[in-house]
Amino acid sequence: MTVTFESLTAGDTIEGPSFAVSRDSIRLFCDASLDYNPLHLDDDYMTGNFGKTQFGGVIMHGMNNFGLISRMITDWAYPAGAIHRRLETRWVKPVRPGDTIRPSGIIKNKQLTARSRWVLIDVVVRNQDDERVATGEAMVEFPA
Amino acid sequence: MAGAQAFETDFWKDAGARKVWDEIVPGEPRKTIPYTLTREAIELYCRSVGETHPLYFDEAYAKTTRYGGLIAPPSIHIMLMFACTPADDWMRSPGTVNAGQSWSYNVPARPGDVIRLEARALDKFIKRERLFVVHDNVFFNQHGDVICSGRGWTIRPA
Numbered sequence: 001m002t003v004t005f006e007s008l009t010a011g012d013t014i015e016g017p018s019f020a021v022s023r024d025s026i027r028l029f030c031d032a033s034l035d036y037n038p039l040h041l042d043d044d045y046m047t048g049n050f051g052k053t054q055f056g057g058v059i060m061h062g063m064n065n066f067g068l069i070s071r072m073i074t075d076w077a078y079p080a081g082a083i084h085r086r087l088e089t090r091w092v093k094p095v096r097p098g099d100t101i102r103p104s105g106i107i108k109n110k111q112l113t114a115r116s117r118w119v120l121i122d123v124v125v126r127n128q129d130d131e132r133v134a135t136g137e138a139m140v141e142f143p144a
Numbered sequence: 145m146a147g148a149q150a151f152e153t154d155f156w157k158d159a160g161a162r163k164v165w166d167e168i169v170p171g172e173p174r175k176t177i178p179y180t181l182t183r184e185a186i187e188l189y190c191r192s193v194g195e196t197h198p199l200y201f202d203e204a205y206a207k208t209t210r211y212g213g214l215i216a217p218p219s220i221h222i223m224l225m226f227a228c229t230p231a232d233d234w235m236r237s238p239g240t241v242n243a244g245q246s247w248s249y250n251v252p253a254r255p256g257d258v259i260r261l262e263a264r265a266l267d268k269f270i271k272r273e274r275l276f277v278v279h280d281n282v283f284f285n286q287h288g289d290v291i292c293s294g295r296g297w298t299i300r301p302a
Binding site: 019025028029032033036037039061063064066067068070071074075083089091136 | 188197243244249
């Protein structure tokens with residue numbers, strides 16, 4: 001059923017796509033994003049320390065989380081005639097090859113402004129152990 | 145991918161030419177390069193995150209929508225950030241860790257758009273012994289419309 005602004009209530013959930021992370025998926029994201037930081041390519045390099053942080057092996061691009069959340073939001077918004085207007089994210093935990101991650105959202109609030117209607121969504125990405133790897137907030141406009 | 149033919153994928157190569165945390169001046173504009181967004185680049189980005197919506201692939205469908213033609217997914221700024229900056233940009237320093245980003249979307253980017261970036265470091269600080277730089281970015285299309293604007297928090301290599 002297509003979502004409407006009127007029918008949405010706080011607590012409604014949005015389920016995003018499951019995404020299997022592998023060396024190949026990370027390499028593809030390098031080519032697609034043009035971000036070839038050795039953090040995502042070079043295991044030897046990743047045995048070192050990063051200004052107080054140690055990863056122990058290559059990690060997925062944080063922005064791959066961002067792209068998955070964004071995909072979830074647009075796939076939810078387009079059929080409703082709504083527009084993805086904002087996404088803010090923080091990375092909580094590194095994601096590694098072999099992990100499976102999935103974004104989800106929960107409607108936090110609706111708000112009317114002078115010229116439009118807005119839905120605020122809390123978003124999270126979890127791994128296969130149900131650990132949070134990214135959190136954030138999204139804002140979707142439902143044009144009046 | 146025409147726009148990326150000259151793209152240097154070895155981020156070590158120009159490492160010595162990039163500013164370290166001490167040299168980054170908040171407020172100073174970063175050097176940027178206009179970039180023509182191609183359908184191929186959009187499709188490659190879509191593939192990397194599993195985007196399948198016909199708005200990004202099917203021109204006949206896209207023409208029937210409010211967008212009037214093919215668009216890129218909003219998160220295309222992820223690749224535009226690297227496409228629109230030169231090899232000596234400090235965002236490319238090996239070991240740059242992204243701590244989070246926030247983006248606002250105005251009009252969609254489209255295949256064929258000539259995209260321009262205005263970018264700068266906005267702030268830098270030290271927290272729990274980590275060296276942070278906040279970056280501030282606005283992407284425009286060839287008509288001068290804002291595509292999107294965003295801010296990110298990076299931890300710089302020590």
